[in-house]
Each structure stands twice: as C-alpha cells, then as structure tokens.
Amino acid sequence: MTTTTGTRPEATGAHAVDMLRFATAGSVDDGKSTLIGRLLFDSKSIFQDQLEAVERTSASMGDEYTNLALLTDGLRAEREQGITIDVAYRYFATPRRKFIIADTPGHTQYTRNMVTGASTADLAIVLVDARKGLVEQSRRHAFLVSLLRVPHLVLAVNKMDLVDYSQEVFERVKDEFTAFATKLSVPDLEVIPLSALKGDNVVSRSESMPWYEGPSLLHHLENVHVASDRNLVDARFPVQYVVRPQSSTHRDYRGYAGQVAGGVFKPGDEVVVLPSGFTSRIASIDTFDGPVQEAFAPMSVTMRLEDEIDISRGDMICRPGNQPQATQDVEAMVCWMDETQALAPGRKYAIKHTSRSARALVKELPYRLDVNTLHRSEAPGQLALNEIGRVRLRTTAPVFCDDYARNRTTGGFILVDEATNRTVAAGMVIGSD
Incomplete structure (x- = not known):
C-alpha cells in the first residue's frame, strides 16, 4: 500500500501545477457518481461527444434530466444493477490543480476497495444524504479515512435540494458528525452542504443557501494545503534498482534509483545504508530532466x-541520526482482502514493504475491530474478508519501517499469498500500545 501522492513542498518551475488525490465514499444512492459527474461537467473536463452520449442514455432511461452519474458508471452491467463496483479512477484538471479521483463503492462488502482507494489519498469526501443524515456506513467510512490517516476530510451533505435547502437540517447533520469525528484522528474537517444534481456548492457557490458562508467543494479542493502533510523530517529512500549503464561514456556511473518516501536529500548529505550500516555522502541526485x-x-x-558500497534493491538510504525501525517483529493493523481463505495465526505470506520483500508468519491476532462501533473483539481466531484487526508478524528479514501515523509509505505494506500471487491484506505498522 505504498503512497505515490503528489504535491511538492513548494512547487517551482515546470511543476507549478500540483496534484491532489482524493477519494469519494458514501452509502448506496448518496450521489457519489452524480457528484463526480458534476465536477467533471462543470469544470469542463468532458468531451462534447461524451456529454451527448450521456444525454441520449438519460433520455432512453426515461430521466427528465441529464444523468451525470453516467459519466462515471462506465460498465453497462453495473448501470443496470444501479450500483458502482470496484475502484474507478478519474482525472480532471483546473488551472490551479490536477486531480485524481478514486471513486469507491459504498457497500459494506467492499471495505477493501475503500481501503485501496483511500490509502493513497490526500483528501477524502464522505457523502451523506441530507434526508437520512448519518447512517452506519457514514461512520464506517469516516473511521476508515481516519485509520488510513487521510489528512483532510470533507463531509458533503448532499441532496440539500430535497430538504428545501434547510439550514437546520444541515446543522443537525454537521453537529452529529463533528461529535463522532472527535473520537477519530481527523486533523482537518470541512462540512459543505450541496446538491450534486442541481450543482449547488459543487463548483460555484449556491444562491439557494445564502446562510452558508464557506467555500464551494471545488474551491476547497483547489485550495486545501497538502504540501505540509508529507513527512519532510525523516529522510527515507528505499532503493528500487541499481543503475549501471553499459555504454562506454558512462562506464563508471553507479546510481541507486527509487522514489523518496520522506524527508529531503541534498548532494553532500551524510547518509547511512540499511541493513549494512555503511555510511557515505551523496555525490549527486539525478532525474529524468537532469541533476x-x-x-x-x-x-x-x-x-x-561518493563511496562504492554494496547496495541492492530493498536497501534503505537514510540519515545516520534518523533511522527507521529495523525489525522482524511487526505490529500492525490489517484489512483482510481475500475471499477464499481467512487470516489466522500460523499462516505464512509474502510481505512487500516499500521495495523490500520477505516472508511473514502470522504469530498472533490480538483483536478484530468492528468498524461500525469501534469496539474490539478480543482473540477472534481469524479475520475474514473485509474485516480489520491487529496482527503480530514475524518476518524472515528485517523491514525498515516507521509508524504508519508518521509515514504512510514506510508504514504501509501488503501481504501476498505465495500460492496464488493474490494480494490478501493491506497493513499499517503501529507502535506498541
């Protein structure tokens, strides 16, 4: 569950337009697909022929309006069933920012899809129907957003047009959710009343709700500050591969390629390589566009x-005075994703953590977490599909990890069934309670 989200601390030059990844979640029929369709439509991110196709389909279905949900519900089968399945990724841009949307299903049985979509998100939008208020799934989605340490959360109170744009209804939902969010780790919460169908407060401020003084949804998405969310303190560089060009002009070149997982690296910095413990200094940092x-x-x-050190894939470059935990005993929360076999103590899996791979034995399963009530079931025996619980793993080789709360990249991992090569769990490293 590695994160590859993308805003730079202070973007400069050619990279001035930054990127925001956000996930949407909500119960069935709360209007996620319509909201995403409205964002794409009102930000002029769809082609004319796409719009015409949606208008034709809307008319054939007997809708009296252009059903913008059809822009995102791409599969005919799921349209006919009236549900959205799996995680659909959509892309759009405004002059201020580029966006990647992870549209995740609302059903309880798709918790794993929600985890997949939200694990790389900078922000999550949880939709609720203004008529229904908070339901069990609203709380579950908010808990998962908190568990996955998504730094920004928007509660979108949708379908305000069906409650006559009532401020009283909005305030009641807002107060109830805010009270629930105090039990969670939600650093930044914005609550926005909107109508995805009518376009109120989605891209432009709504004239129908003069009592609401906050931003429209798109204005918030364009302006929410995510650069400071990333860990710029703990320097972490998992090596993905060693670059040794065979050409005569670069015969002496030996570089270590990968994606920076935390902190800041500069030429001249002293670094240490794990697991060997050898130290050196950075001679240069190269990119596709040059040093x-x-x-x-x-x-x-x-x-x-500067020094020739034996480094290979899976090694970690960091600072001598600031190193991740090197351990073979991993405490973690995991979301179980396998339909065919439950997680149980004694079972063995492959673990993939940053660029490092090893094998892992499930030693203990102390408790399962009820994502609706936040209650713990002690010694549950096993974790079934979509269940979340705490595990203790023993790995065959040390992993270099930080708490997930501190760094989502070096704190996240996946478990893989070696027999089928299926990803069976997403995990988040936690410290001792």
Whole structure:
C-alpha cells in the first residue's frame, strides 16, 4: 500500500501545477457518481461527444434530466444493477490543480476497495444524504479515512435540494458528525452542504443557501494545503534498482534509483545504508530532466554516493541520526482482502514493504475491530474478508519501517499469498500500545 501522492513542498518551475488525490465514499444512492459527474461537467473536463452520449442514455432511461452519474458508471452491467463496483479512477484538471479521483463503492462488502482507494489519498469526501443524515456506513467510512490517516476530510451533505435547502437540517447533520469525528484522528474537517444534481456548492457557490458562508467543494479542493502533510523530517529512500549503464561514456556511473518516501536529500548529505550500516555522502541526485539540488517525496530520482558500497534493491538510504525501525517483529493493523481463505495465526505470506520483500508468519491476532462501533473483539481466531484487526508478524528479514501515523509509505505494506500471487491484506505498522 505504498503512497505515490503528489504535491511538492513548494512547487517551482515546470511543476507549478500540483496534484491532489482524493477519494469519494458514501452509502448506496448518496450521489457519489452524480457528484463526480458534476465536477467533471462543470469544470469542463468532458468531451462534447461524451456529454451527448450521456444525454441520449438519460433520455432512453426515461430521466427528465441529464444523468451525470453516467459519466462515471462506465460498465453497462453495473448501470443496470444501479450500483458502482470496484475502484474507478478519474482525472480532471483546473488551472490551479490536477486531480485524481478514486471513486469507491459504498457497500459494506467492499471495505477493501475503500481501503485501496483511500490509502493513497490526500483528501477524502464522505457523502451523506441530507434526508437520512448519518447512517452506519457514514461512520464506517469516516473511521476508515481516519485509520488510513487521510489528512483532510470533507463531509458533503448532499441532496440539500430535497430538504428545501434547510439550514437546520444541515446543522443537525454537521453537529452529529463533528461529535463522532472527535473520537477519530481527523486533523482537518470541512462540512459543505450541496446538491450534486442541481450543482449547488459543487463548483460555484449556491444562491439557494445564502446562510452558508464557506467555500464551494471545488474551491476547497483547489485550495486545501497538502504540501505540509508529507513527512519532510525523516529522510527515507528505499532503493528500487541499481543503475549501471553499459555504454562506454558512462562506464563508471553507479546510481541507486527509487522514489523518496520522506524527508529531503541534498548532494553532500551524510547518509547511512540499511541493513549494512555503511555510511557515505551523496555525490549527486539525478532525474529524468537532469541533476537537482534537493529531492523530497514523492520525487523519483537516482542517487550517486561518493563511496562504492554494496547496495541492492530493498536497501534503505537514510540519515545516520534518523533511522527507521529495523525489525522482524511487526505490529500492525490489517484489512483482510481475500475471499477464499481467512487470516489466522500460523499462516505464512509474502510481505512487500516499500521495495523490500520477505516472508511473514502470522504469530498472533490480538483483536478484530468492528468498524461500525469501534469496539474490539478480543482473540477472534481469524479475520475474514473485509474485516480489520491487529496482527503480530514475524518476518524472515528485517523491514525498515516507521509508524504508519508518521509515514504512510514506510508504514504501509501488503501481504501476498505465495500460492496464488493474490494480494490478501493491506497493513499499517503501529507502535506498541
């Protein structure tokens, strides 16, 4: 579950337009697909022929309006069933920012899809129907957003047109959700009343709700500050591969390629390589566009060191005075994703953590977490599909990890069934309670 989200600390030059990844979640029929369709439509991110196709389909379905949900519900089968399945990724841009949307299903049985979509998100939008208020799934989605440490959360109170744009209804939903969010780790919460169908407060401020003084949804998405969310303190560089060109002009070149997972690296910095413990200094940092004077998450770069050290894929370059935990005993929360076999103590899996791979034995399963009530079931015996619980793993080789709360890249991992090569769990490293 590695994160590759993308805003630079202070973007400069050719990279001035930054990127925001956000995930949408909500119960069935809360209007996620309509909201995304409205964002694409009102930001002029769809082609004329796409719009005409949606208008034709809307008319054939008997809709009296252009059903913007059809822009995102791409599969005919799911349209006919009236549900959205799996995680659909959509892209659009405004002059201020580029966006990647992870549209995740609302059903309880698709918790794993929600985890997949939100694990790389900078922001999450949880939709609720203004008529229904908070339901069990609203709380579950907010908990998952908190568990996955998504730094920004928007509660979108949708379908305000069906409650006559009532401020009282909005305030009631807002107060109830805010009270629930105090139990969670939600650093930044924005609550916005809107109508995805009518376009109120989606791209432009609504005249129907003069009592609301906050931003429209798109204005918030364009302006929410995500650069400071990334860990710029703990320098982490997992090596993905060693670059050794065979050409005669670059015969002496030896670089280490990968994606910066945290902190800032500069030529001349003293570094240590794990697991060997050898130290050196950075000679240069190269990118596709040429050398740079600093590298930070999530830049993909190639580092050269002043000394010849035996480094290979899976090694970690960091600072001598600031190193991740090197451990073979991993405490973590995991979301179980396998339909065919439950997670149980004694089972063995492959673990993939940053660029490092090893095998892992499930030693203990202390508790399962009820994502609706936040209650713990002690010693549950196993974790079934979509269930979340705490595990203790023993790995065959050390992993170099930080708490997930501190760094989502070096704190995240996946478990893989070696027999089928299926990803069976997404995990988040936690410290001892």
